Amino acid sequence: MLPSIKKLLTLQDRDQKMKAVLTEIAALPREKAARDRELKAADDRLEAARSRQREIEVERKKREVEVKAKQDQIARYKNQQLETRKNEEFSALKHEIEGAEKAIIEIEDSELVLMEEAEALKPNLLAAKEAHTAEKKKVESHMASLDSRRENLTARQKELESERSGFTEGIEEDLLDHYNRLFKSKGGMALVTVEHEVCTGCHMKVNTQTILEVKAEKEIVGCPQCGRILFEPQ
């Protein structure tokens, strides 16, 4: 194998590792956003369980106000009864009072129904709260592991960056530029093998003349179709 091909292969291996690290780093924000959505969904589920409970509270308060209003009404009617001397008016007020008392009983009955519903919802709410706590804990630990992965990846990135100059040593500048361009434009595959007369980079058949040049291992040979640097598998 040509010494420069050997050097470039080592460099390519290191650059591919770097590429993988950078791809993983780039994917982290997306993963974090997915975890954020999970957290939001857990919050929504808890909120849904709580909302009926809150509705019931509101309904109960409304009924308490209604009862109070009816009681005030009754007190007023009773005062009016004390003041009136007309029998007709007195019995009309009595009728009003009875109506208000009946209304109070009905309101209180419906309040009781609401209280029973609230009581029945308690276990659901408790389960929803427990589920929410567990989900939140899970997502938070995911988040923490994402953070530590970012740290590890960044450290690895720095390590690979600092190593690179060592790997480019002894490679001719023009060849290195050529390699760098290929690595960038050919999806991290600047050097590929020829197998069964086919370039493993573009999967096109390579002509005999090129195959012979590759086999001779005298110079750098590019694939006539894709331009990648070709070498014989060892």
Ligand SMILES: [Zn+2]
């Ligand atoms: Zn090719």
